[in-house]
Amino acid sequence: MVRRYRFYIFLFVLLCANLFFVHRTFSQNHQNSVADTVQNSPILDHAVMCEEVTDKDPINPAVVFSIKIGKVSCFSVFDPVPEKTFVYHKWFHKDNPSTNKRLTVQPPRWATYSSIQLRETDKGPWRVEISDRKGNLLHILRFSITD
Amino acid sequence: MSFFASIRWQDIIDILLNSYILFRLYVLFKETYVFRVLTGLALLWIFQRIAVFFGLILTSWVLQGITAVAALIIIIVFRNEIRSVLQAKNLKAILWGFPQKIVPTTIQIIVDSVNALSKRHTGALIVLPAKEDLKDMVHSGIPLRGLVSKEMLTSIFWGDNPVHDGAAIIEGDRIAEVGVILPLSYRSDLPSHYGTRHRAAFGLAETTDALIVIVSEETGKVLVAKDSNIEEIHGDTDLIKILQEHMGVYEEENGYQQKENFKISIAAIVSVFFITGMWFSFSKGLDSLITLEIPAEYTKRDPRFEIVNASVHTVRLDLAGSGALIKSIQPDQVQVKLDLGNAVVGQNIFSITQENIALPPGIFLRKVVPSVIEVTLDETIKREIPVQIDWVGELPKGLVLSEIFFDPEKIEVIGGKRILENLSTIYTEKVHLESMKTSGTMFANLALTPAALKIAPGSKDKIRIAYVIKPRIE
Numbered sequence: 001m002v003r004r005y006r007f008y009i010f011l012f013v014l015l016c017a018n019l020f021f022v023h024r025t026f027s028q029n030h031q032n033s034v035a036d037t038v039q040n041s042p043i044l045d046h047a048v049m050c051e052e053v054t055d056k057d058p059i060n061p062a063v064v065f066s067i068k069i070g071k072v073s074c075f076s077v078f079d080p081v082p083e084k085t086f087v088y089h090k091w092f093h094k095d096n097p098s099t100n101k102r103l104t105v106q107p108p109r110w111a112t113y114s115s116i117q118l119r120e121t122d123k124g125p126w127r128v129e130i131s132d133r134k135g136n137l138l139h140i141l142r143f144s145i146t147d
Numbered sequence: 148m149s150f151f152a153s154i155r156w157q158d159i160i161d162i163l164l165n166s167y168i169l170f171r172l173y174v175l176f177k178e179t180y181v182f183r184v185l186t187g188l189a190l191l192w193i194f195q196r197i198a199v200f201f202g203l204i205l206t207s208w209v210l211q212g213i214t215a216v217a218a219l220i221i222i223i224v225f226r227n228e229i230r231s232v233l234q235a236k237n238l239k240a241i242l243w244g245f246p247q248k249i250v251p252t253t254i255q256i257i258v259d260s261v262n263a264l265s266k267r268h269t270g271a272l273i274v275l276p277a278k279e280d281l282k283d284m285v286h287s288g289i290p291l292r293g294l295v296s297k298e299m300l301t302s303i304f305w306g307d308n309p310v311h312d313g314a315a316i317i318e319g320d321r322i323a324e325v326g327v328i329l330p331l332s333y334r335s336d337l338p339s340h341y342g343t344r345h346r347a348a349f350g351l352a353e354t355t356d357a358l359i360v361i362v363s364e365e366t367g368k369v370l371v372a373k374d375s376n377i378e379e380i381h382g383d384t385d386l387i388k389i390l391q392e393h394m395g396v397y398e399e400e401n402g403y404q405q406k407e408n409f410k411i412s413i414a415a416i417v418s419v420f421f422i423t424g425m426w427f428s429f430s431k432g433l434d435s436l437i438t439l440e441i442p443a444e445y446t447k448r449d450p451r452f453e454i455v456n457a458s459v460h461t462v463r464l465d466l467a468g469s470g471a472l473i474k475s476i477q478p479d480q481v482q483v484k485l486d487l488g489n490a491v492v493g494q495n496i497f498s499i500t501q502e503n504i505a506l507p508p509g510i511f512l513r514k515v516v517p518s519v520i521e522v523t524l525d526e527t528i529k530r531e532i533p534v535q536i537d538w539v540g541e542l543p544k545g546l547v548l549s550e551i552f553f554d555p556e557k558i559e560v561i562g563g564k565r566i567l568e569n570l571s572t573i574y575t576e577k578v579h580l581e582s583m584k585t586s587g588t589m590f591a592n593l594a595l596t597p598a599a600l601k602i603a604p605g606s607k608d609k610i611r612i613a614y615v616i617k618p619r620i621e
Binding site for chain 1: 533536537538539541542547548551570571573574580619
């Protein structure tokens with residue numbers, strides 16, 4: 001009886017072994033890919049909204065800015081930065097996208113900022129979403145432009 | 148034909164009910180002063196309408212004033228009569244009964260009077276003429292023309308009354324003459340105990356068709372003389388029967404009843420015609436138009452869904468009806484209701500038809516604008532959304548609002564799935580900066596937009612803000 005089906009049992013075992021190895025290989029690749037993503041993403045150290053950036057330092061970090069100052073900046077520091085990549089500063093005014101700035105960051109540590117010029121119509125609540133090159137959201141800064 | 152088709156069964160009940168009320172008012176108040184005054188008021192009202200129709204401004208104004216005041220006066224002046232009608236009768240009598248007029252007839256009064264005279268042995272001679280004129284046969288009568296009453300008859304034949312020896316002639320319901328001298332009979336076959344009173348009765352009975360009732364002073368017996376006969380009466384029934392036969396009252400009473408029934412029937416018909424006329428003048432005549440903006444109401448909405456958008460919130464209705472009804476429309480009497488029982492998530496289109504609109508009786512729909520409403524429904528979900536403070540104004544010069552910490556940072560909100568999936572921030576109400584000179588804490592309310600959103604039970608509806616103020620670096 002066993003002898004009769006020996007060939008088919010052998011084929012079945014072979015197929016299962018094949019499936020096991022394929023699955024294992026795929027899992028390893030996937031894990032490596034996730035690890036690569038985490039490893040290669042820059043880590044946001046801190047971020048603030050400020051009136052201006054002078055000598056890589058944010059001036060008057062705040063959550064409310066007068067329209068009279070004419071400009072507002074989003075300052076972000078990444079540490080560590082494993083490899084040269086870029087990040088995004090997405091600006092939203094009252095939940096509507098205003099601008100999306102792509103900023104390059106380089107190892108081992110990098111500070112970067114983006115700014116917008118203020119107009120009378122820009123009064124109101126704002127937010128800046130900082131995300132990595134793959135769109136992973138790293139941080140949200142909320143502020144207001146007032147009189 | 149279409150005109151009659153527009154009459155509803157409610158309208159027929161309306162007319163019949165009010166006709167019956169008017170008819171009952173007639174039945175209850177007929178032959179009273181109240182009814183006469185009411186009739187006068189109705190005439191005044193009719194004249195006033197005619198005056199309005201012909202454009203007689205002052206006349207219609209004056210009549211309207213009088214009618215309004217008279218209606219008030221009638222209630223005050225006739226309050227006792229109205230009360231007696233409404234209180235003295237039971238409910239059945241008010242709703243169904245026909246009050247019978249209980250007025251003693253002339254015959255009954257004569258019989259009662261004769262009985263009283265007979266008991267007291269007071270002699271009396273009462274003449275009831277038939278068709279023949281008695282003027283040539285009698286004399287010395289004193290005209291009285293007073294209504295027949297028991298008191299009057301007994302006092303006429305009272306012994307100390309100067310006219311008690313004569314006869315009293317009763318014509319209809321009145322005592323025409325008293326102290327009348329009747330011709331004496333010269334018959335020799337009369338019983339010897341018959342006195343002058345009996346002979347006088349015979350004398351008139353023989354020569355005319357009159358009936359004479361005699362009360363014997365000696366025996367108290369009652370006799371009736373007619374033609375050549377004299378008959379002793381032994382009971383009220385006999386006397387009543389003889390008097391009825393003589394006066395032909397059977398026919399008269401039947402005639403009276405028929406007349407009453409005729410009057411009641413006429414009153415019923417007039418009531419129906421009058422109310423029908425009024426109903427038509429109120430509900431069909433003088434078409435007036437009105438346009439109303441009515442908010443659309445939604446019913447039978449699945450509690451899992453909510454209305455996130457509607458193409459319109461109010462519906463314009465062009466309504467028609469008589470001037471009086473149009474003027475009396477209250478906004479809450481008109482409703483536009485849409486059944487969301489079969490509505491689904493997403494856009495739903497509803498046609499507004501007559502079935503969706505509730506109108507007071509007598510008011511008709513001419514036009515609906517818009518005739519279609521688009522309603523967007525969404526599934527209700529719960530979602531946690533970040534909060535952001537909505538600062539306004541200007542900080543005092545030289546200061547910077549450098550940091551804030553607020554609690555809670557996120558709020559759980561209930562609302563439509565489509566709205567909440569696209570909503571990234573819940574803002575507070577405007578928070579003013581002018582008074583912020585040093586660091587501190589404050590509270591701010593949430594401004595939920597759109598208004599359909601609700602804060603989930605258990606979530607805070609106020610945000611506590613701790614803020615840090617620093618000097619500005621120039």
